[in-house]
Amino acid sequence: MTDLAIRTDGLTKRFRAQTAVDGIDLAVPSGSVFGFLGPNGSGKTTTIRMLLGLVGATAGSAQVLGTDMPRGLDRVLPRVGALVEGPAFAPFLSGAANLARFDAADRHAAPATRRARVAAALDRVGLSHAARKKAGAYSLGMKQRLGLANALLMPRDLLVLDEPTNGLDPQGTREVRSLIRSFAADGTTVFVSSHLLAEVEQLCTHVGVMSAGRLVAQGTLDDLRRSGRSSIEVLTPDPDRAGAVLAGLGLVPDDAGADPTPGADRPAEHAAGGDDAIVTAPLGDDPPAPEALVAALVADGVRVRGFEVRRTSLEQRFVELTGEGFDVVA
Ligand SMILES: Nc1ncnc2c1ncn2[C@@H]1O[C@H](COP(=O)(O)OP(=O)(O)OP(=O)(O)O)[C@@H](O)[C@H]1O
Numbered sequence: 001m002t003d004l005a006i007r008t009d010g011l012t013k014r015f016r017a018q019t020a021v022d023g024i025d026l027a028v029p030s031g032s033v034f035g036f037l038g039p040n041g042s043g044k045t046t047t048i049r050m051l052l053g054l055v056g057a058t059a060g061s062a063q064v065l066g067t068d069m070p071r072g073l074d075r076v077l078p079r080v081g082a083l084v085e086g087p088a089f090a091p092f093l094s095g096a097a098n099l100a101r102f103d104a105a106d107r108h109a110a111p112a113t114r115r116a117r118v119a120a121a122l123d124r125v126g127l128s129h130a131a132r133k134k135a136g137a138y139s140l141g142m143k144q145r146l147g148l149a150n151a152l153l154m155p156r157d158l159l160v161l162d163e164p165t166n167g168l169d170p171q172g173t174r175e176v177r178s179l180i181r182s183f184a185a186d187g188t189t190v191f192v193s194s195h196l197l198a199e200v201e202q203l204c205t206h207v208g209v210m211s212a213g214r215l216v217a218q219g220t221l222d223d224l225r226r227s228g229r230s231s232i233e234v235l236t237p238d239p240d241r242a243g244a245v246l247a248g249l250g251l252v253p254d255d256a257g258a259d260p261t262p263g264a265d266r267p268a269e270h271a272a273g274g275d276d277a278i279v280t281a282p283l284g285d286d287p288p289a290p291e292a293l294v295a296a297l298v299a300d301g302v303r304v305r306g307f308e309v310r311r312t313s314l315e316q317r318f319v320e321l322t323g324e325g326f327d328v329v330a
Pocket residue numbers: 015018019020038039040041042043044045046047195
């Protein structure tokens with residue numbers, strides 16, 4: 001018994017001098033929609049290829065659906081649907097004929113029920129109307145849906161999808177996302193890679209963050225949000241006094257004029273009006289309650305005209321973790 005659909009220990013892949021995947025310990029809970037997030041080139045595809053036995057690991061181990069890989073490949077693969085680097089469809093064959101070809105290549109798929117299986121998979125991804133159309137005439141979104149249909153020909157316990165919305169227009173993207181949600185609603189574990197933070201936020205229950213081959217964070221989305229640093233902002237015409245009070249309570253104010261929160265687009269001086277200034281200070285691990293801070297400021301004669309506790313956004317958290325910005329557009 002295992003409650004992890006995917007587990008890796010020290011999984012590593014080196015290409016000559018380059019370490020593409022650097023000792024990662026993945027833990028993907030069964031039933032989760034796990035977003036495997038990272039900038040281009042951070043090692044997501046290489047990890048997925050190792051998980052599916054498409055490339056051997058240099059070091060470390062991987063278990064998929066409780067089975068050691070790649071030793072258990074034959075047993076596990078029938079339970080895993082995969083969409084990696086867009087399947088190679090024959091452009092001159094219809095969508096249905098393409099799926100029938102892939103189905104025929106699967107020795108676990110009974111020929112007698114092939115036609116029904118293909119029809120059901122096309123129906124599932126909303127392509128029944130285009131079943132007889134040549135795949136070469138499909139739009140990119142339709143091709144991607146055909147790829148998903150291919151992954152769904154057999155009942156699956158795990159779907160592994162590498163950047164399934166890459167290159168799709170907004171409509172195609174919405175369709176594919178809504179399909180992924182429907183797979184998850186059926187109880188299938190979905191492991192989906194993406195370089196889009198917004199996509200992972202919208203789709204996923206869990207997330208693993210890759211940066212330069214390393215897994216720099218993983219957990220639920222909420223875990224990740226909570227692990228970010230919070231800060232307070234005080235709007236006051238008495239910034240020096242406010243800074244001293246905060247320092248006395250163990251909070252070290254950010255330098256005046258410095259951008260207080262990484263990624264936030266509002267430097268302190270610009271946001272304040274009149275004779276007010278904004279004093280910001282990061283909250284440490286065990287900060288005083290906000291009301292205690294306000295009380296201390298007021299007690300010391302600081303004219304508090306505004307007070308705010310700011311949580312790090314996920315985007316800021318990712319920037320902190322990876323040292324790079326993410327594409328955040330949906
Ligand atoms: N077959 C290979 N030979 C040599 N280097 C490789 C090979 N495959 C991947 N790499 C390198 O390994 C690193 C990680 O690549 P990978 O494709 O896994 O990243 P990724 O996160 O999936 O990025 P992308 O979103 O661009 O696909 C990259 O620097 C890439 O150039």
